[in-house]
Amino acid sequence: MNLSKKLLLALAGTSLAAPMAASAQELASLSGAAAINEYMQQQDVDRFRAWESKNQVTSVNQFSDVQPTDWAYQALSNLVEKYGCVAGYPNGTYKGGNAMTRYEAAALLNACLDRVTEVTDELQRLMEEFKAELATLRGRVDGLEKKVGKLEAQQFSTTTKLRGEASFIIGGLPNNDVNGANKTAFNYDVRLSFDTSYTGKDLLRTRLRSGNFESQPFGSSSQIFKLDKAESTDEQVIIDRLYYTFPVGKEIKLTAGALVRNTELVSFIPSAYKSSLLDFFQLAGASGTYNKATGAGFGFQWKQNVKKGNPFLTFDVNYISSSGYQDSTVGAFDSEGGINVLAQLGAKGQNWGVAFAYRYGSEGSRLRDPNFSATVGSGESSNSISIAGYWEPSDASWAPSISLGYGYNAGSGGFENSMSWMAGLQWSDVFQKGNSAGIALGQAPFTKDVQGSESWLWEFFYKFQVTDKISVTPAIFYASSYRQNDFGSTWGGVIQTTFRF
Structure with missing residues (x-):
């Protein structure tokens, strides 16, 4: 050769x-x-x-x-x-x-x-x-x-990446009797995240946001049809996230920030139902526990280090001051500052997950309750617990993912002695690869002591993935015996178009 x-x-x-x-x-x-x-x-x-x-x-x-x-x-x-x-x-x-x-x-x-x-x-x-x-x-x-x-x-930066999301949402509630708010609304929500990493494992996140939602029909957390993406910034661009996360060893992550959200400081939300539509259904049926408290705070996350593909345990605890952290007359560590302490113990496999969580709230904190405003009053406190889990089929087929969650709220203030639950089914690759569909039902925090709080809530959606970065999601909502609709049933719908870049 x-x-x-x-x-x-x-x-x-x-x-x-x-x-x-x-x-x-x-x-x-x-x-x-x-x-x-x-x-x-x-x-x-x-x-x-x-x-x-x-x-x-x-x-x-x-x-x-x-x-x-x-x-x-x-x-x-x-x-x-x-x-x-x-x-x-x-x-x-x-x-x-x-x-x-x-x-x-x-x-x-x-x-x-x-x-x-x-x-x-x-x-x-x-x-x-x-x-x-x-x-x-x-x-x-x-x-x-x-x-x-x-x-x-x-180049913009060698250490920073820009991730963007813009959503157009058109919809309404045809039979909404509240102040005649039954016309069609056309709103937007824009989020720009600047993600910076100095070591490849840490993260400094700065997120800008702008939106023009009003309280009716989708913008207020006290409305039954509050949307996950519906926030109002008075059409101004604001900073709504600013925090830094870094690892300590192979199993622990620490986070501190001036604007951070408690649900983003847990290893996972125990639900496979991801419609990104009605806010309540994105919180594993426990909006009192996973109340999206946002403010100054810090968090601890532990994730068991196991061989890839094996089940693992997680434990998370975080502290958020949702009000008063900017005001030195109150302070971020005073009970008047809307303190939220959230802890979660979870177990997760390749296609399943389950978690038990507890949240304490001081005065000024809120139960994210679409039946009532549920702000904890002066000198009062709240305690919320939840258990939730999900299962997903290993391969996309006729079988949907199944998500179940339950929450209970007690304490001396807020919407006390109330419970909530949800069940969600979601199918993958419906009619076409990448598309999904789902149905969810449940009850937002309710108690038999308050008339009209036992409203049943339904959501139906189909998500059409136009490209990898563009999706269109039509959806229909229904609520029975809704307090804010003179205790009558109400329904509505949206078409949500989301662009990611």
């Missing part, structure tokens, strides 16, 4: 590992978006280069799976010791039996050309044999370098 064939076969073993010769087939498929992603992961590249420098292969004997009796031993020895253009795998192996394409062979040949000082007849024949592939590879690399150069000149 001549030297050119030996050289090619020796190069084949580096088809997935040569640090200076990524697959030309992969380079040929890179788009602008992929180039951006590659550039934003520059820190990972830097760490790999540091590893490469520390673990530079200088002898063929460093490969545990290469023996002197191998037919290409001498050719490989020359590539490693004379030219230094073969690195092997991080585990110290060479894997000389791997297959490769002509483009991969050309890419690896190109990596060695920079190390060769003398162009021999054999090398010249190799260059002629792969002339077309080398030209394609170099053209792709040159184009990529230009794109990366442009990104470097126009």
Whole structure:
């Protein structure tokens, strides 16, 4: 076998590992978006280069799976010791039996050309044999370098990524008798998150938000049809999240921030029902426990470190001052500051999860109750508990995910001695891959001591995934014996279009 064939076969073993010769087939498929992603992961590249420098292969004997009796031993020895253009795998192996394409062979040949000082007849024949592939590879690399150069000149930040979401929501309640609020409303909600990481594992989140919802019919948390995305900023752009999360070891994360939400500081919400529509159904049937308290605070999260795919335990506890934290006459640690302490113990598998949670609320805190405003009064407090869980089919089929949740609220204030529950079914890949549909029913916190609080609530939706980033979700809602509709039933609907970028 001549030297050119030996050289090619020796190069084949580096088809997935040569640090200076990524697959030309992969380079040929890179788009602008992929180039951006590659550039934003520059820190990972830097760490790999540091590893490469520390673990530079200088002898063929460093490969545990290469023996002197191998037919290409001498050719490989020359590539490693004379030219230094073969690195092997991080585990110290060479894997000389791997297959490769002509483009991969050309890419690896190109990596060695920079190390060769003398162009021999054999090398010249190799260059002629792969002339077309080398030209394609170099053209792709040159184009990529230009794109990366442009990104470097126009980059926003090397550590910060922008994630955006804009929602258009049109809908109404045709038979809503409250102040004649039965016309069609067209609202928007926009969220821009600036996610910064300094180590690749920490997160500094700054989120801007703007929305133009009114209390009727979807904007107030005291309305039965309060939407998850319906908030009012008086059409101003505000900062509604500002916090920093960092890991401590492999199992613990700590968070502190001036604007943070308690439900975002638990490892998971124990529900697979994700319509992103009615607010109550996004809170595992326990809006008293998962009350979305937002303000100054901090949190502790523990997640059991297990082998990937195995079930694990979680424990979370957080403290939020929902009011008074800006006011030095009250203070973030005074009972008048709307203190919320939420703790959750959970267990989670690949397609199931269950959790028990408890929340304490001081005066000024709120039960997120669409039947009443439920703000805890002066000198009073509330205690809420919940248990919830879900199961999802391993593969999308006729079987839906099942979510169940129950909550109970007690204490000396707020909507005391009340209970709530929900059950939700959600199907994946309905009619078309990526689309989903669901139905949920339940009762927001109610008590038999208060007339009209035992309203039954239903939600039906179908989510059409237009693209990976655009979805359209029509939905219909129904509530029976609703207190704010003169104890009569009421219904409504929305079409929610969401753009993510």
